[in-house]
Amino acid sequence: QPFSIIYADLDNFKAFNDIYGFQSGDQVIKLLAKIIQHAVSRHGASSDLAGHVGGDDFIIITGNQQAERICLSIVRCFRRLIKYSYSPQDKKRGWIEAQGRDGKNGKFPLVSVSLGILQCSGQTNLQAISERAAEVKTYAKSQPGNAYVFDRRGMVE
Numbered sequence: 001q002p003f004s005i006i007y008a009d010l011d012n013f014k015a016f017n018d019i020y021g022f023q024s025g026d027q028v029i030k031l032l033a034k035i036i037q038h039a040v041s042r043h044g045a046s047s048d049l050a051g052h053v054g055g056d057d058f059i060i061i062t063g064n065q066q067a068e069r070i071c072l073s074i075v076r077c078f079r080r081l082i083k084y085s086y087s088p089q090d091k092k093r094g095w096i097e098a099q100g101r102d103g104k105n106g107k108f109p110l111v112s113v114s115l116g117i118l119q120c121s122g123q124t125n126l127q128a129i130s131e132r133a134a135e136v137k138t139y140a141k142s143q144p145g146n147a148y149v150f151d152r153r154g155m156v157e
């Protein structure tokens with residue numbers, strides 16, 4: 001039976017973690033986990049699965065009909081709630097200054113969530129799913145702010 005996989009990843013999380021510390025970073029990861037659990041329980045089926053891949057990466061396995069509604073719920077809730085993880089000054093400004101992966105200081109937007117949706121046929125393999133999930137996640141992260149995207153190349157088979 002066909003199904004969808006949603007891959008979730010946080011954007012600008014390293015900068016947040018560096019400025020606010022690991023404990024605050026853990027709270028943001030837990031916030032995303034709670035939002036995902038809520039969205040799946042509210043808009044998904046009882047057989048849906050949400051899991052923590054590691055770090056700030058999550059995965060959801062759901063039916064094709066529920067995937068977009070789950071993503072929309074996650075994006076809306078995360079956009080509204082992440083602001084409370086910042087100081088009033090940073091929240092008002094909409095960015096923080098931190099050192100990037102290149103070692104240079106820069107301005108980083110507030111943490112956002114990117115979601116990539118893959119539709120899979122009932123018969124597929126983990127290698128194909130893994131490769132496509134990485135590609136669609138990269139594309140989702142290229143979109144500004146909180147976003148979800150569909151892999152429009154068709155079902156993973």
